[in-house]
Amino acid sequence: MNSLLSIKDLNVSFDTPRGMLEAVRNVDIEIAAGMSVGIVGESGSGKTVLSRAAMGLLQGSNVHRTGTVVFDGHELTAMTRPEVRSHFGTGMAMIFQDPMTALNPVRRIGAQISESLIFRLGMSKKDALKRSLELLQLVRIPDAKSMLRKFPYQLSGGMRQRVMIAIAISCNPKLLFADEPTTALDVTVQAQILQLLRELREDLGMAMVLVTHDLGVVAGNTDYVAVMYAGQVVEFSPTTKLFADMRMPYTEALLESIPKIDHPAGKRLLAIAGRLPDPTDRGSGCSFAPRCRYSQAKCLEESPTLKTDPDGHLYRCLFPIGEAL
């Protein structure tokens, strides 16, 4: 596979007052040009940390990152910050999780979009503003012209999310990290934004990492899925295959927790019982064991390693679904 992004044995931990918090553990992911990979997992499973660490956006003296990230033939983990920066915008770009906090509150929308164009593509201010207008129209913002002069606080969440997408795609990146691009939005806007991302991917041929905690979103929008649990990738497979033949008990539980439209009103939706393990205390055994309906005595002692089916389907379980005991 001719890979665009290759993440090898990536580990991220934070030095916290409560001890080392292992947010991402031994993650390997390969992404080919033009491909779309979903990353799913509960809140706190490490999706955001993984995507930010891949781009090298985690700052601060309490951040420890090991492993290698190679983007488009360049090893980012061996480069200086300005060198890494030279790939941002044009190579990799990111849509941030929270549209309410990711736009600068004191700068006009026009300035925030055209900035990338001016400083990454060397456009003149006038051309950049013209292009910003086109970008706003591309992400279907009504009355785009007046939008240029507005400040983020004057926009709804959905509009801000679109602005963020416009910024992210402004320099035609080869790879777009979309960190829960729709979670903050209501269902109709959600569908519009996903539709928009699909079209943009087709038109621009960009690869995408789609982060979400919703398996339903993954289904129609990705070629591959990586399921994350407690900082690890616990299952990886082509999207269609995952839904047809999942091996990981956690993925099954996640699928069962998807809200159904026809769900009887008033009845609470299922969440997976139990909570994520304490990320500062990674004990032995399978991290999902306390919540797993298939768990056996062995699961508490032995940490499962990633196993590979002949067809390349990966999972991290001692007693995978569909395997005779």
Next chain:
Amino acid sequence: MSKFGFWLQRVTQVLIVLLLVTFGASLLLRLIPVDLATILIPNGSESEREILRTEIGLNKGPIGYYLQWLGNFVHGDLGKIYFSGGTETVSGHLAKAMPRSLLLMAYTQVLALSVAIPLGVISAYRAGRRTDRIISNVLFVMSSIPGFAIALILIIVVGVKLAWLPTLGYATYSEGIWEHFKHMLMPVLSLSFGLIATYTRLLRADMIASLREDYVTMAMSKGLSDRRILWKHVFRPSSITLFTSAALSMGGLIGGAIVIESIFATYGVGFEIFVAIAGRQYISLQSCVAVIALFYVFFNLIVDIGSGFVDPRTRDRRVNV
């Protein structure tokens, strides 16, 4: 509420504040349990005092007195300085003192801000590292020396030992720009030391908070340089507190620089107040207090207008109050 309504409300507030402050000052004056006319002209005869009483309204009740003073004040008559024999007016004194105080304040602010802003930005950017620690130690020392001590040290070292700068007095522009700045430099330095420390710390704290914001990571992900991110994305949203504190300390520097103005014989408004108190010229004191209150209110208004430019979110908020 409309923009006009907002400003109408704001101006009304300002007027009420001014009336309250000036009435308070005038009431305090009348509460002094001695005969004011005797104090103002200690060597005058009883008939002279009687004339004075009717002239400034001391024979009326507190409210009548205040209204008379207010009427005179808005017509530009701020009272007289009586120990000079009643020939000198307070407005005459202030006309001389006010430009000095205003310039002193302006230079002090320009110097303090132009040192504090880069220092604050750098120390936030390098927070916890060596540069930050050095800056913070130096600032700690600077802020623990009181202004008058800095003034005295400057006088001894720069003024007397090295004889580079004049230690006393004031020179107007017309006496030469160079002379003017030579006289201003030491008072300005003495006043700015503490402000530099305060401003730098305010900006550093707010910048550090802003640096943790998502929009900074977002700016990073655009591939912008650190310098651009610091100045274009972090400085402005972090400068509201600094800006407010600077504008408010302007009011304090006018009339509040009593010690420094006295040490260097700059003779600004602060010194005028000092003279009024020492010479028991209470009418002058009352009018000076009123003038300073005017400036406070004025700079407060500047904060109101300016914060809308620094942080647009406050623009609509205040219209919605």
